[in-house]
Amino acid sequence: EPEVTQTPSHQVTQMGQEVILRCVPISNHLYFYWYRQILGQKVEFLVSFYNNEISEKSEIFDDQFSVERPDGSNFTLKIRSTKLEDSAMYFCASSDVGGSYGYTFGSGTRLTVV
């Protein structure tokens, strides 16, 4: 069964450092997403991406965040200057047209900012 792959599974970084979280979505999906889950809290939407541009973003997705699809397979989330409160599990997801058959999530990257 097709999978969404995320790397690394766990990343520890110092406050103020830049991090890049990587994702390989399902190959025939057109919509890509990032979500995050702070420990013990809800899964929160960050951003959706379609046709090489952001289609929607949440209030959380401020200027410190950016996304990119640098080639035909990878989808990345960059946090420019990490803060302690960025510590969370970050999930990448992809879907077919409009998510009508469900969104497939990766296993997540646990980001710990120290």
Add this chain to the structure above:
Amino acid sequence: GEDVEQSLFLSVREGDSSVINCTYTDSSSTYLYWYKQEPGAGLQLLTYIFSNMDMKQDQRLTVLLNKKDKHLSLRIADTQTGDSAIYFCAESIGGNKLVFGAGTILRVKS
């Protein structure tokens, strides 16, 4: 507004049925989903229902949707210890993002 509410915890005995409930607020949601998250793992899509349906059955899983009350439930028949996990209800907003509930911890006692 966009909000999804779930009960936080459910404990059942192995072999019993489990019913996890969810309420949502956005009446324009086209799809509603149930995801399962095991410890340390990602979000696994269990099932989904289109908003014009009342019920969907998939093996041991039954989803009931009351669109008037904006109430969604997931019934797991013959619950097994392997079903112990966190179950998230989610609604699709504008076909562009999911809004999740806080998750229901299902504990299955043998």
